[in-house]
Amino acid sequence: MTDTTAPPAEAAARPVTASAARRAGTLAARVAAVLAKRLVMLLVLLAVVFAAIELLPGDAASATSERGEGTAGLAARRHLLGLDRPVWERFRDWITALPTGDLGTSARGQHVTDLLAAPLPNTLLLGGTAFVLTVLGALALGIWAAARPRGAVDRIVDLTSTAAFALPEFVVSIGLLLVLSLWTGWLPAATVTGADGAPATWTMLVMPVLALAVPQTGWNTRIVRAALADQAAAPHVEAARLDGLSTSRVLLRHALPGAWPAIATGVATSTGMLLGGAVVVETLFNYPGIGTVLAGAVADRDTPVIAGVVACAAAVITVVLLLADLVRARTLGARS
Amino acid sequence: MTTTRHPATPTDRIPRDGRTDLPDAPPPVTVTGLEVALPDGPVLLRAGSLTVRAGTVTALTGPSGSGKTTLLRALIGDLPHGARVTSGTVSVLGQDVFALAPDALRALRRHRVAYVGQDPGSALNPRMRAGRLIAEVAVDRSPAAVAALLAECRLPETLVHHRPGALSGGQQRRLALARALARQPDVLLLDEPTAGLDNALRDEIAGLLRRLATDRGVAIVLACHDPRLVEACADAVTVLGAPAGTPGNPAGTPERTVLPAPAAAPAADGLRATDLSVAFTHQGHTHHALRDADFHAPAGTATGIIGPSGSGKSTLLRTLAGLQTPVSGTLTWHGEPLPVPVRKRSRDQQRRIQLVPQNPLGALNPARTIGASLTRPLQLHRTAGRAERPDRVGRLLDDVGLPRDFAHRYPHELSGGQRQRASIARALAAEPDLLLCDEVTSALDPATAVAVMELLTRLRTERRLTLVLVSHELDLVAAYTDTVHRLDAGRIHTAGPSGDVADAEER
Numbered sequence: 001m002t003d004t005t006a007p008p009a010e011a012a013a014r015p016v017t018a019s020a021a022r023r024a025g026t027l028a029a030r031v032a033a034v035l036a037k038r039l040v041m042l043l044v045l046l047a048v049v050f051a052a053i054e055l056l057p058g059d060a061a062s063a064t065s066e067r068g069e070g071t072a073g074l075a076a077r078r079h080l081l082g083l084d085r086p087v088w089e090r091f092r093d094w095i096t097a098l099p100t101g102d103l104g105t106s107a108r109g110q111h112v113t114d115l116l117a118a119p120l121p122n123t124l125l126l127g128g129t130a131f132v133l134t135v136l137g138a139l140a141l142g143i144w145a146a147a148r149p150r151g152a153v154d155r156i157v158d159l160t161s162t163a164a165f166a167l168p169e170f171v172v173s174i175g176l177l178l179v180l181s182l183w184t185g186w187l188p189a190a191t192v193t194g195a196d197g198a199p200a201t202w203t204m205l206v207m208p209v210l211a212l213a214v215p216q217t218g219w220n221t222r223i224v225r226a227a228l229a230d231q232a233a234a235p236h237v238e239a240a241r242l243d244g245l246s247t248s249r250v251l252l253r254h255a256l257p258g259a260w261p262a263i264a265t266g267v268a269t270s271t272g273m274l275l276g277g278a279v280v281v282e283t284l285f286n287y288p289g290i291g292t293v294l295a296g297a298v299a300d301r302d303t304p305v306i307a308g309v310v311a312c313a314a315a316v317i318t319v320v321l322l323l324a325d326l327v328r329a330r331t332l333g334a335r336s
Numbered sequence: 337m338t339t340t341r342h343p344a345t346p347t348d349r350i351p352r353d354g355r356t357d358l359p360d361a362p363p364p365v366t367v368t369g370l371e372v373a374l375p376d377g378p379v380l381l382r383a384g385s386l387t388v389r390a391g392t393v394t395a396l397t398g399p400s401g402s403g404k405t406t407l408l409r410a411l412i413g414d415l416p417h418g419a420r421v422t423s424g425t426v427s428v429l430g431q432d433v434f435a436l437a438p439d440a441l442r443a444l445r446r447h448r449v450a451y452v453g454q455d456p457g458s459a460l461n462p463r464m465r466a467g468r469l470i471a472e473v474a475v476d477r478s479p480a481a482v483a484a485l486l487a488e489c490r491l492p493e494t495l496v497h498h499r500p501g502a503l504s505g506g507q508q509r510r511l512a513l514a515r516a517l518a519r520q521p522d523v524l525l526l527d528e529p530t531a532g533l534d535n536a537l538r539d540e541i542a543g544l545l546r547r548l549a550t551d552r553g554v555a556i557v558l559a560c561h562d563p564r565l566v567e568a569c570a571d572a573v574t575v576l577g578a579p580a581g582t583p584g585n586p587a588g589t590p591e592r593t594v595l596p597a598p599a600a601a602p603a604a605d606g607l608r609a610t611d612l613s614v615a616f617t618h619q620g621h622t623h624h625a626l627r628d629a630d631f632h633a634p635a636g637t638a639t640g641i642i643g644p645s646g647s648g649k650s651t652l653l654r655t656l657a658g659l660q661t662p663v664s665g666t667l668t669w670h671g672e673p674l675p676v677p678v679r680k681r682s683r684d685q686q687r688r689i690q691l692v693p694q695n696p697l698g699a700l701n702p703a704r705t706i707g708a709s710l711t712r713p714l715q716l717h718r719t720a721g722r723a724e725r726p727d728r729v730g731r732l733l734d735d736v737g738l739p740r741d742f743a744h745r746y747p748h749e750l751s752g753g754q755r756q757r758a759s760i761a762r763a764l765a766a767e768p769d770l771l772l773c774d775e776v777t778s779a780l781d782p783a784t785a786v787a788v789m790e791l792l793t794r795l796r797t798e799r800r801l802t803l804v805l806v807s808h809e810l811d812l813v814a815a816y817t818d819t820v821h822r823l824d825a826g827r828i829h830t831a832g833p834s835g836d837v838a839d840a841e842e843r
Contacts, residue, residue: 243473
């Protein structure tokens with residue numbers, strides 16, 4: 001619709017900037033509201049983590065004590081670690097220190113922030129690379145399959161993506177190790193950590209990334225394919241086809257924009273699974289990441305370390321989910 | 337099946353630019369004895385034949401459900417889902433469209449034959465701006481050429497930056513036409529090109545089609561139920577279905593049996609809207625769709641809303657229905673405030689006010705049969721017990737003139753006019769006190785349109801139904817409503833007795 005009464009240019013300019021500012025303001029307010037909600041969720045999550053570790057048999061004092069330490073020694077360690085205080089009190093101390101960037105002290109006496117400083121970037125590199133590969137792979141395969149519904153490519157992609165998603169990361173890892181390392185000898189089987197705490201060469205990153213990306217690519221390919229199939233049935237996509245536009249144009253310009261919200265949601269869910277899978281994959285490949293730290297911390301019943309890892313992972317996932325929500329708002333909002 | 341030459345226009349015009357043919361060149365479109373059927377029986381098109389010469393306009397008419405759309409789509413080699421050709425041939429520009437290789441068929445659709453569907457609103461990509469929608473298929477993609485096409489279809493130039501969701505139904509229809517013309521096709525297929533447009537626009541579109549045929553030698557086929565459009569631009573008329581009507585007036589003018597119900601005694605207040613304003617803001621552009629509109633529809637009366645395409649008629653109706661939240665203003669029903677949006681209304685308030693939208697596909701769930709769509713409101717509002725529901729569905733279908741076995745069909749198995757009637761039946765299933773109708777007769781042939789209006793008028797008398805009717809069909813508005821409000825650029829300009837306003841409009 002059009003304005004039939006055209007206002008003078010200067011008069012029009014002011015309300016436009018005002019409304020633009022107002023829109024930016026409301027967007028910022030909405031993002032803040034969402035973040036606040038997620039923050040409350042994170043608090044609850046961390047409380048659950050504290051409670052869950054409390055329920056595990058054994059505690060940090062016995063798990064990290066020297067062999068043959070007496071009951072008196074254990075009691076002293078418990079007092080030192082503050083384990084003789086109630087769990088909610090320890091949680092309160094930990095959580096109130098969190099905003100200052102202090103993640104507490106581990107059972108072995110190290111600052112948790114120092115403990116995570118080197119592995120966290122490594123895991124983010126691993127997870128980030130696998131994430132990018134997953135998105136690109138899933139989009140390429142999903143679009144390729146959708147170009148000819150029920151064609152050979154579509155059926156093969158459908159089958160392999162299901163199979164890939166059904167395979168756990170450790171099975172994929174073992175397969176990759178067998179083929180790429182033991183049989184062909186192209187890639188090193190285990191990761192050697194360099195002086196700076198990062199993997200010594202980039203070749204050591206290839207197999208962990210693939211082991212993470214393959215199952216997630218399977219999952220996201222199915223989502224992309226299904227979202228495009230949904231859109232293909234939309235009247236405007238059918239009209240574009242009847243207008244004689246090329247298959248690629250119909251797919252990329254008419255079907256894909258409407259599929260973005262579904263794809264963004266699916267991909268965002270993958271972040272959590274990628275971080276979870278990283279624990280397994282890092283252990284298998286001896287990769288110096290947060291997963292190795294987490295596995296050790298659970299064995300030690302080391303609550304501050306586990307909570308620190310959870311807080312970092314939750315922060316990453318929150319950011320990705322927020323980005324997915326923005327993609328959805330953008331594509332849905334672009335309709336009017 | 338009859339084909340008649342239109343008496344008002346010469347039959348053997350020769351296109352001026354000689355792009356296509358000598359008078360005895362093979363006609364660009366030839367259809368002989370085409371029959372299209374669904375596998376489980378229903379015949380969608382029975383023995384359709386059609387010959388269209390270059391530089392002429394052929395109108396396809398016939399009652400709702402006679403296969404007009406099926407025939408048009410068969411010309412671009414597309415059949416409804418699951419349907420197949422049981423007999424006959426289709427030849428377009430010398431090629432058998434059903435025997436063409438996919439690439440050749442695509443090239444034919446892309447460059448030589450353009451089709452514009454009945455429901456252009458949903459056929460335009462909601463995420464693309466008008467300018468890009470046209471440029472995407474255009475032979476000449478320059479902004480100047482796009483602007484020229486918009487002007488040719490009587491659309492303002494500022495529209496290039498808008499997405500289809502911000503356009504009115506009539507503007508969407510013209511945008512879809514511009515998109516088809518951008519290809520400079522040899523054959524142009526239009527399904528109800530002027531449904532939902534007012535008289536002035538209809539005449540301009542008719543003139544445009546006439547010029548395209550005469551000056552550029554385009555062969556135009558239009559499926560159409562509007563006798564005045566046929567009169568204004570068609571060289572020949574092909575009637576599908578039962579060979580009804582007389583040459584030149586194919587659909588015939590149906591008898592009006594019931595006079596409009598007398599206005600009810602003003603006992604209850606009815607629907608009242610005060611100072612309604614609605615604005616849409618998109619990327620810094622604020623568009624005032626409605627400005628300080630006052631509106632009153634006393635209980636048991638029929639009120640018409642008319643006005644040019646894009647003047648805010650649908651917006652007013654959607655605001656009354658509670659689907660659009662106004663910037664300011666109040667709504668009352670029998671003096672009690674009506675909450676906005678519709679979610680905040682009680683179940684009973686929701687039942688009492690029903691909307692029949694302009695696009696019937698939007699009101700019918702594609703995954704449910706018509707019967708299921710009609711049962712849902714019966715169940716939801718408990719207007720009928722479980723046992724009597726099938727019978728109620730049957731009676732609702734009878735009321736809108738659809739066969740009872742249509743309860744088992746899905747929306748995509750219905751023609752445009754049949755869908756519109758199913759959509760009206762869905763609204764009536766809730767037994768509303770107030771029915772808001774948005775261009776409900778625009779996809780119907782005159783006989784069905786009158787039948788639907790008679791039904792609504794009967795319900796007014798029997799059940800004191802209050803009717804608010806958005807329409808561009810002034811004769812229907814004049815005959816079946818008591819008062820008319822005329823909208824222009826979001827303001828209600830005149831309100832008065834139907835006869836007077838409609839007369840003034842015609843002049």
